[in-house]
Amino acid sequence: MRLILVSNRLPVQWDGTPSVGGLATGLSSFLSEWKSAGNEVLWVGWPGKSIPDKEQISYSEKMRNEFGTIPVFLKQKLADSFYNGFCNKTIWPLFHYFTANCEYSDITFESYIEANEEFAKVITNFYEPGDWVWVHDYHLFLLPGMLRNIFPNILLSFFLHIPFPTFEIFRLMPERFRTRILNGILGADLIGFHTQSYTQYFLRTLLRCLGIENERGIVFHKNHLTKTGAFPMGINVEQFRNYSQSKECNQIANSINVNHKNLKQILSVDRLDYTKGVLQRLNAFELFLKQNPHWIRKCKLVLILVPSRTDVSSYQTMKRAIDEKIGAINGSFGTLDWTPILYQYKGFPFEELVPLYKNTHVMLVTPFRDGMNLVAKEFLVSQDCGVLVLSEMAGASAELPEAILVNPNDLQSMADAILEAIKMVPDEIHSRNQIMTKRLSENSVKSWAEKIYIETEDAAKKNLSFQTKSISPSSDILLPKTNKPIFIIFDYDGTLVPFESLPHLATPKPELIENLKELLNFDHVSIAIISGRDKLFLETIFAEIPIHLVAEHGAWHKPPTSSRWNSLFTSSGEWKSQIKNHLDEFTKRVPGSFTEEKDFSLVWHFRNADPDIGLNAAREMLDELSQVSSNSGFFVQRGNKIIEVREYGTGKGKAALKILPNEDLNIFIFGDDTTDEDMFREMNESVVTVKIGKSETIAKYRFRDPDDVSLWIKNLIVFFNKEK
Incomplete structure (x- = not known):
């Protein structure tokens, strides 16, 4: 099997030198095992600079043959506007809650779209059915949707490595941007996040921005099923552990210890970025020294800052502020034989970083906001005597509660945490770390990637089952196969007509009424409308058409040859007044909702209510009514933006059986709601059942929307006219 990894940057520099750190390093062990099993890997990404047109063909061949990579060529102006513009001036600050740093530009968003399109074009050139495509991170939010449009059955994962913000933050983005982004992500079979919180924020955002609900983390959108889930990224535990126990690593660690004169080493390793809270960390260390002067000359902060976005003015300003703060602390507290902070502005390779971890007593990982933060995990598995001080705002905190968790905005708590960590006794350190390292061993980067593949494949299988039911309204499969009489049953709302904000606005187009009349001109055709609507509404809408009308989910029936309604069951009605009062209380609480009495x-309607408030109230109502419905003469059912409370004995399935003639028939049933599943369930295998919409069903086939139903009616008329 072939894996196509897609990320903004390739795992090698434009000149072929390997990239240090990042996704390439994190996935290396999984990719090695994937290849050793006989699978192929291709990595798609931007090479990091503009390659002249005349060199692109030879460059592509070299990169694929030597490194297994496929470069995406972006003109420098486009790359700057896409990457430095929309990615790093809009998405990055917004998703990390730095809203004051955000810029909202149509120009950079157009560049973002164009760059994603360029990625899609490149993948289209070599994608083959059966490939697994795994798209990574916020630079490529639109790519899954683009690929899904080109290859409907593509096996596609998307993983977000940064936090997904709360709805209140996400909606600060202009609607034209955010809608496109959400629709783009939903092109994936699986959307992965680092934590359950990010997953829930995403699902709530879908509800609030697009009105899309989920069923246990599964989203139905544009006739496609997408699974969402939390998959905390792991590290290559064995690689770090084995090297940390090696002779070479011990020698380097011992030499560091000699140079530091057995000082308690406090370590900080971060990329230069405002989300990392480096300046705040320095302030906390300064406060620690002020409040605990007896630790002066007994500890040392080793600060490693990896250069990042050095050409951006705001990052240059941040770097100057950090440099000045380090100078101020060293000047205030340093002595001739002791410097409080050892500062290194450069990246460290794996072979030098692990000895630093091994020799560290206190590890400070205190970002303002971080998707995961693998440094915390690397530190823990590289030694057993150090204490992790971790920001509760980092994704890793959900997995590592035994660390000392701090709020990076609270200088005093951070200073206190440094003191607690530096004084912690070895037995407690060992006890905490043993629990965390065991957990990390069970969720290595290899198992992380394998879980994502398994979940993606599972979602794709569900999609295949989901999509095989989808059928064209003009398909011959949906035409009568025998000369037996034809009986057609339609639901009303969501089947013959789209939903409207108010129920009385949902009326059929004149063309639909005319087509139903024309269909009834054929002697062997009978039609029934079985709906939750009341008698008066159905009678008014279909007054001129001789069809069966069934109101209130099977409570009432009016045959085509009669002007009278017949009750299909006997009612007690004792439950209604009490339940109506209950529903009316919810109506008062939820603006835009209302109760309809039949x-x-x-029926409690919440289509016009705030999506979040309405959905939460509906869940609460379902829970409350379900507890009292047993042996109370009624049952509760969730519908499309409604909660319906019906008397026992009613139901579309039983009503359909009662009105069907006792003869051999071609039966067709169309419905969109959970209430229509009753009809699908009651019928035998010979009946053609069709679900309208995206939700799960036991129906044999699926239409997209009421327009497909109208097309099917027209196609049936054409078929009968040909048969004459």
Whole structure:
């Protein structure tokens, strides 16, 4: 099997030298095992600089043959506007809650779209059915949707390595940007996040921005099923552990210890970025020294800052502020034979970083906001005598509660945490770290990637089952196969007509009424409308058409040859007044909702309510009513933006059986709601059942929307006219 990894940058520099750190390093062990099993890997990404047109063909061949990579060529102006513009001036600060740093530009968003399109074009050139495509991170939010449009059955994962913000933050982005982004992500079979919180924030954002609900983390959108889930990224535990126990590593660690004169080493390793809270960390260390002067000359902060976005003015300003703060602390507290902070502005390779971890007593990982932070995990598995001080705002905190968790905005708590960590006794350190390292061993980067593949494949299988039911309204499969009489049953709302904000606005187009009349001109055709609507509404809408009308989910029936309604069951009605009062209380609490009363049912509508408030109230109502419905003469059912309370004995399935003639028939049933599943369930295998919409069903086939139903009616008329 071939894996196509897609990320903004390739795992090698434009000149072929390997990239240090990042996704390439994190995935190396998984990719090695993937290849050793006989699978192929291709990595798609931007090489990091503009390659002249005349060199692109030879460059592509070299990169693929030597490194297994496929470069995406972006003109320098486009790359700057896409990467430095929308990615790093809009998405990055917004998703990390630095809203004051955000810029919202249509120009950079157009560049973002164009860059994602360039990635899609490159993948289209070599993608083959059966490939697994794994798209990474916020630079490529639109790519899954683009690829899904080109290859409907593509096996596609998307993983977000940064936090996903709360809805209140996400909606600060202009609607035209955020809608496109959400639709783009939903092109994936699986959307992965580092934590359960990020997953829930995403699902709530879908509800609030697009009105899309989820069923246990599964989203139905544009006739496609997408699974969401939390998959905390791991590290190559064995690699770090084995090297940390090696002779070479011990020698380097011992030499560091000699140079530091057995000082308690406090370590900080971060990329230069405002989200990392480096300046705040320095302030906390300064406060620690002020409040604990007896630790002066007994400890040392080793600060490693990896250069990042050195050409951006705001990062240059941040770097100057950090440099000045380090100078001020060293000047205030340093002595001739002791410097409080050892500062290194450069990246460290794996072979030098692990000895630093091994020799560290206190590890400070205190970002303002971080998707995961693998440094915390690397530190823990590289030694057993150090204490991790971890920001509760980092994704890793959900996995590592035994660390000392701090709020990076609270200088005093950080200073206190440094003191607690530096004084912690070895037995407690060992006890905490043993629990965390065991947990990390069970969730290595290899198992992380394998879980994502398994979950993606599972989602794709569900999608295949989901999509095989989708059928064209003009398909011959949906035409009568025999000369037996034809009986067609339609639901009303969501089947013959789209949903509207208010129920009385959902009326059929004149063309639909005319087509139903024309269909009834054929002697062997009978039609029934089985709906939750009341008698008066159905009678008014279909007054001119001789069809069966069934109101209130099977409570009432009016045959085509009669002007009278017949009750299909006997009612007690004792439950209604009490339940109506209950529903009315929810109506008062939820603006935009209302209660509709029918003869044998009550319906609470929340289509016009705030999506979040309405959905939460609906769940609460379902829970409360379900507890009292047993042996109370009624049952509760969730519908499309409604909660319906109906009397026992009603139901579309039983009503359909009662009105069907006792003869051999071609039966067709169309419905969109959970209430229509009753009809699908009651019928035998010979009946053609069609679900309208995206939700799960036991129906044999699926239409997209009511327009497909109208097309099917027209196609049936054409078929009968040909048969004459």
